Amino acid sequence: xxxxxxxxxxxxxxxxxxxxxxxxxxxxxxxxxxxxxxxxxxxxxxxxxxxxxxxxxxxxxxxxxxxxxxxxxxxxxxxxxxxxxxxxxxxxxxxxxxxxxxxxx
Amino acid sequence: xxxxxxxxxxxxxxxxxxxxxxxxxxxxxxxxxxxxxxxxxxxxxxxxxxxxxxxxxxxxxxxxxxxxxxxxxxxxxxxxxxxxxxxxxxxxxxxxxxxxxxxxxxxxxxxxxxxxxxxxxxxxxxxxxxxxxxxxxxxxxxxxxxxxxxxxxxxxxxxxxxxxxxxxxxxxxxxxxxxxxxxxxxxxxxxxxxxxxxxxxxxxxxxxxxxxxxxxxxxxxxxxxxxxxxxxxxxxxxxxxxxxxxxxxxxxxxxxxxxxxxxxxxxxxxxxxxxxxxxxxxxxxxxxxxxxxxxxxxxxxxxxxxxxxxxxxxxxxxxxxxxxxxxxxxxxxxxxxxxxxxxxxxxxxxxxxxxxxxxxxxxxxxxxxxxxxxxxxxxxxxxxxxxxxxxxxxxxxxxxxxxxxxxxxxxxxxxxxxxxxxxxxxxxxxxxxxxxxxxxxxxxxxxxxxxxxxxxxxxxxxxxxxxxxxxxxxxxxxxxxxxxxxxxxxxxxxxxxx
Numbered sequence: 001x002x003x004x005x006x007x008x009x010x011x012x013x014x015x016x017x018x019x020x021x022x023x024x025x026x027x028x029x030x031x032x033x034x035x036x037x038x039x040x041x042x043x044x045x046x047x048x049x050x051x052x053x054x055x056x057x058x059x060x061x062x063x064x065x066x067x068x069x070x071x072x073x074x075x076x077x078x079x080x081x082x083x084x085x086x087x088x089x090x091x092x093x094x095x096x097x098x099x100x101x102x103x104x105x
Numbered sequence: 106x107x108x109x110x111x112x113x114x115x116x117x118x119x120x121x122x123x124x125x126x127x128x129x130x131x132x133x134x135x136x137x138x139x140x141x142x143x144x145x146x147x148x149x150x151x152x153x154x155x156x157x158x159x160x161x162x163x164x165x166x167x168x169x170x171x172x173x174x175x176x177x178x179x180x181x182x183x184x185x186x187x188x189x190x191x192x193x194x195x196x197x198x199x200x201x202x203x204x205x206x207x208x209x210x211x212x213x214x215x216x217x218x219x220x221x222x223x224x225x226x227x228x229x230x231x232x233x234x235x236x237x238x239x240x241x242x243x244x245x246x247x248x249x250x251x252x253x254x255x256x257x258x259x260x261x262x263x264x265x266x267x268x269x270x271x272x273x274x275x276x277x278x279x280x281x282x283x284x285x286x287x288x289x290x291x292x293x294x295x296x297x298x299x300x301x302x303x304x305x306x307x308x309x310x311x312x313x314x315x316x317x318x319x320x321x322x323x324x325x326x327x328x329x330x331x332x333x334x335x336x337x338x339x340x341x342x343x344x345x346x347x348x349x350x351x352x353x354x355x356x357x358x359x360x361x362x363x364x365x366x367x368x369x370x371x372x373x374x375x376x377x378x379x380x381x382x383x384x385x386x387x388x389x390x391x392x393x394x395x396x397x398x399x400x401x402x403x404x405x406x407x408x409x410x411x412x413x414x415x416x417x418x419x420x421x422x423x424x425x426x427x428x429x430x431x432x433x434x435x436x437x438x439x440x441x442x443x444x445x446x447x448x449x450x451x452x453x454x455x456x457x458x459x460x461x462x463x464x465x466x467x468x469x470x471x472x473x474x475x476x477x478x479x480x481x482x483x484x485x486x487x488x489x490x491x492x493x494x495x496x497x498x499x500x501x502x503x504x505x506x507x508x509x510x511x512x513x514x515x516x517x518x519x520x521x522x523x524x525x526x527x528x529x530x531x532x533x534x535x536x537x538x539x540x541x542x543x544x545x546x547x548x549x550x551x552x553x554x555x556x557x558x559x560x561x562x563x564x565x566x567x568x569x570x571x572x573x574x575x576x577x578x579x580x581x582x583x584x585x586x587x588x589x590x591x592x593x594x595x596x597x598x599x600x601x602x603x
Binding site: 021058060061065066069084085086091095 | 208223
């Protein structure tokens with residue numbers, strides 16, 4: 001799989017994932033906390049852009065988002081998505097093919 | 106949705122026309138505005154057509170834009186698939202009269218962990234609703250949405266309830282489709298109707314005696330009356346779904362007192378002046394008793410009186426019908442050349458009964474006849490299950506009357522000397538007049554007898570008249586002396602034997 005174990009260090013710019021959420025939903029706050037932990041765990045080599053679908057519904061339409069929260073890697077084809085609970089940082093990083101800082105140390 | 110507050114719903118619900126005329130009649134004018142209707146059906150039963158027609162009618166006829174949320178086919182596929190019904194979906198999309206929410210399966214890798222909501226879908230739907238300023242919305246089909254999140258049915262149910270409530274709050278009239286596994290089982294696969302629908306409509310595409318029979322049935326209408334039972338439907342090019350109207354709803358047509366000739370002067374005298382303008386007459390008799398001759402006279406008499414006449418034949422070819430007419434001194438060719446007559450010959454087996462009805466309706470719309478003959482109903486009865494045939498007859502007779510056409514139908518009696526045929530039993534209550542043609546045995550002779558059995562709203566000769574057929578047609582003679590039984594086997598014994 002092309003997304004596994006990608007060489008993040010070799011990049012000049014940071015890889016960007018998108019987090020689609022509805023800012024008024026109970027799951028949104030938990031997802032935002034998880035986001036911070038994921039960025040930290042990946043040694044800040046990954047950035048996660050927040051897309052509030054209530055403010056930007058056209059982007060949700062374009063990306064074909066049904067469920068929230070959805071964490072999405074749209075740099076690969078087809079897009080790779082994780083829906084629901086993204087609090088398990090290690091699992092999330094592994095799913096998107098990034099090395100966990102703690103695991104590689 | 107029984108728990109949601111419906112504060113502003115008028116006791117007399119405003120109706121939203123679906124564009125399927127006869128269906129709107131079933132539900133007292135249309136779907137109640139601001140409510141949710143589930144349309145359930147097996148694959149291929151016409152759910153997407155129904156849903157698209159509902160939107161199309163709003164857009165083209167009533168200035169009500171719509172939103173189409175598709176979980177199954179892509180918007181482009183729907184555009185192509187629905188084009189044959191005459192719906193220019195691309196143009197409506199360009200004009201923002203129809204906005205799609207494309208939730209069809211996409212090529213992506215996806216994993217679901219833990220709980221989620223469908224706020225993404227809802228935000229997209231509401232965005233589309235505002236873009237179009239929509240009044241109507243379709244979700245097609247919910248089954249696909251459940252299949253998408255196959256491990257999280259509870260979450261999907263909860264979220265669907267939320268979406269339905271949000272759409273209701275927007276005042277939208279909602280139509281959701283759901284797939285069924287069988288024609289007469291559960292209403293939908295995920296029992297969606299139980300928690301989300303005010304109204305339930307079922308589309309069926311059942312196999313009945315080796316024939317496809319499409320029907321529509323209104324199962325439930327919350328807070329409102331509806332007509333019960335299955336109604337035949339058919340898919341028509343450039344039109345969409347057409348439900349075949351039942352006359353039970355349309356008995357209001359007034360009876361005319363204007364008489365038209367039967368085409369036989371003697372028969373006109375027996376009926377006190379001929380048939381009524383907007384009436385249907387049944388001619389019943391065994392094979393060879395002269396039914397087609399009566400039909401020929403009926404057509405020729407109309408043409409001679411300056412009317413337009415249409416014959417739809419199901420038993421004989423055009424050539425045969427023309428030869429028959431010629432042998433009785435009637436020139437069909439000249440009448441057709443004058444544009445006064447149209448003779449159409451069809452194979453009963455070529456299409457289903459509802460389609461036959463539509464063919465007759467189209468012919469009538471096109472040719473605009475003053476009189477119409479159908480020869481014979483028995484040929485059509487062969488191809489239909491009993492219930493379907495009765496519906497067909499009801500629809501046909503009510504259509505003929507509504508158009509103020511004089512109709513003449515024939516039915517072939519299987520028994521040569523008497524007895525009722527099944528079609529007679531069906532049609533005798535639906536037609537205004539019945540003429541019996543019978544073989545009647547008198548000692549060692551077999552004669553033909555004609556009797557006007559019934560004529561609604563008129564006096565008529567009750568005698569059984571002897572008649573003969575020769576090169577110039579039918580000649581009615583003297584009444585039979587005794588009282589031959591034209592109904593049963595007793596005719597064989599013959600009362601004239603005394």
